[in-house]
Amino acid sequence: MTAAVKSKEISEALIAEHGLTREEYQRLLKALGRAPNLTELGIFSVMWSEHCSYKSSKRWLKLLPTEAPWVIQGPGENAGVIDIGDGLAAVFKIESHNHPSFIEPYQGAATGVGGILRDVFTMGARPIANLNALRFGSPDHPKTRHLVAGVVAGIGGYGNCVGIPTVGGEVNFHPAYNGNILVNAMTVGVARADRIFYARAAGVGNPVIYVGAKTGRDGIHGATMASAEFNAEAEEKRPTVQVGDPFTEKLLLEACLELMATDAIVAIQDMGAAGLTSSSVEMAGKGGMGIELDLDRVPMRESGMTPYELMLSESQERMLMVLKPEGRERARAIFEKWELDYAEIGRLTDTGRLLLRARGDVVADIPLAPLVNEAPLYDRPRSTPPAPRPLDPASLPPLKDPKAALLKLLGSPALCSRRWIWEQYDHTVGADTVQRPGGDAAVVRVHGTRKALAMTTDCTPRYCLADPRSGGAQAVAEAWRNLVAVGSRPLAITNNLNFGNPERPQIMGQLAGAIEGMAEAARALDFPVVSGNVSLYNETEGRAILPTPVIGGVGLLEDAERSVTLALKAPGNILLLVGETQGHLGQSLYLRELHEAEDGAPPPVDLAAERRNGEFVLAQMKAGRILACHDLSDGGLLVALAEMAMAGGLGVELDGLRAPPAGLAGLLFGEDQGRYVVEISAVEAEKLVEEATARGVSLLRIGQVGGTALTLPGGTLISVSEMRSVHEAALPRLMGEG
């Protein structure tokens, strides 16, 4: 059998170019039982790339809890699936498109959105919302403006055209991302719980159907690029960035969902990273089948494409599916209606092998098991960073002008309004967006029902750098808290682990620590991980990004009308602070923006208190007592109050604050975790205090709603309109439009 495959001399240089180490190549030889040809080498290289095989992270990912009674499908499929009741399921995942977005920001970000949308509708779900977590370099770095403009336009350009609202996300700026930005895109969809589609192929002889855009020479080796460090020549890799076509994506989405409403499909997988290779190998591999493809039948954009190019192309908007033979006609009619290219390019076999033919020759013949299951796995050496010492508040000069400090923070790149970004995203298409961008979490109604899903993305990379374990736990806790703050029950998470080069022990230590912290928090909060993506080698010229384990969280509201916003509602209402305040300023934005230091330990994460406080808030919301709610995070209490005031167009009179021993700065700007500010009507105050006492929750009356300014203890006034103008002007100015 193997004699049919014509081998070609494989040089050491060629092996290295494919990102395989000498040991990995030996492993390949053993798996194949002979020397590979170029096509086979390419297939092994992408399947065994970090991106596809998780070879450095798998050992650690096993620590994450992935189960709960409401989890229908955990990690390992195109996206995670959770039960949201009434026969419905939420399907979601987050994925990175970091390197392509740095090289070509518009197309890199656009195709990132396209890829994650396909991951979700491949499972049979109609996407209902997109989010994105972005990290850029220093605001004054010469490239930052161009990258922000391009990435934002690309995300909008794709999602707006497909017609999926982009409702939330986050943006950070830090010099550590100067040479390696992060673009993580998340999609949430809804499907019938009994109509979820998987990649598991079955049925010898069943036809393999290709549908969607034609295959071109774009994006060859994207998966390998995503698995290597960057250098100064990175921009020469522009041809490895794919070009997106959101119109074709929209047609593909509608055609797939229409076909999924029939029973024609056995298995389906989108052609994402590593294109035709990973989709065919994963479908056949998961089903324990073999697969034969006739590459001459693949719809091609240009002539003369080689088997190597066809198998490694990452042309966008393509799907591979295994049909029941009797489903062919149904599929044909639907694809013709939507004017999509399609072809029957192969069939399932029982050989356990991937067999490729082109122009009458067998051009590859590989046993699937080693490709899928025997990718090398590494337990890479790691070093644990020394635990940072808590910041001594006495080392900081006392806070003399809280007004100036607040305005500086509100106008900082870290905290200023993101309106300039989200106004470029269509966030109302679908007519189901209950809470738009700008709140703690977005809320999108499940179409045709009273239910809604809350969604958020969170990570505080500066905490993760100082203490990976605590930072990993904090990211999970903050996502959970944001979902609680809008009135939803947090259900599950997806994660996007963005780190540097895992072959460096320091980076591996960050990755391992962050995962341990995430696992601990996910367990403590009953908040399992159902899908995710690992993006390593985020380094340029040997300088790594901040460790950035982004958490995408999803929660459920049984009644969309009960969602709670952060906007203040009415004068005379009481404001209460839920959770304890020690005044932690280590790694705080106050420290960074006012004292230009990134020192100390991040605020400790007390998961028991987090859960206790969140469940208290949820119970009070259920009882209808909470009129507005905001979680406390970056910038602490005063920033949170300012955001509530600006959103509601109402002032706040603070009269119940007492500074902790750490001082006024810690009280106003400390980033202690597990806290919320809630607005209630004065008549409910007594009841709330009683319930908090019964549950052991710290609750402090801090002031009331009223006036047109934030009034600090001592009488300093900061008008809502002044805060707004500082808050709104900063990002347009940063982008050169202010």
Added chain:
Amino acid sequence: MKAAVIVFPGSNCDRDVAVALEQASGQKPAMVWHRESDFEPVDLIVLPGGFAYGDYLRVGAMAAHSPVVREVKRRAERGVPTLGICNGFQVLTETGLLPGALMCNASLKFVCTDVNCRVETGQSLFTSAFSSGEVLRWPVAHHDGNYFASADTLDRLEAEGRIAFRYCEPDGDLTETANPNGSARNIAGVFNETKSILGLMPHPERLADPVLGGTDGARFFAALVEALA
């Protein structure tokens, strides 16, 4: 009231407007696929928002030449009430059923935000429930909503009472800051000569439910259904 919603490949507000129409009329609209050259008689034709055929050419240009739009044009010219929202407005100007053109936003960026729209005339099928000067809040979401026409055309539209809505401040003032896209004279929507055809950039169907934060869109559709009853 029976409506037809025209569906092009790339339409993405067809469902949203169908929901709003059904909510207002109690009747599901017919969804008419772009290849249909004929469809059942209806009281209202709606061209929805989206990116018909991807809008890779000038916005609305390809849709204006599709089989279904030839039929839409024939019926609209005979007086069947026709509403184009966002991409639908762009298609209507491309067919020549409405004057002017929709250019790229002055900011050169896509814009998604709520706008205030002042009713310029209550004397039309589409606006009879409103008094002139009344302000409605609706979302916009477009990249090419910058209404352009020659000064003569604009003068004529004004003289003939064919400006349906203008972008304004919450109190009805016409200012530059209230104009999200640079439209000439803050125009958000225009009529044809007989006021049986309306094109508008804002999306009333997206604020037609209290849980979404507003019902000015529901008022618009309810009034239209009543006028057509």
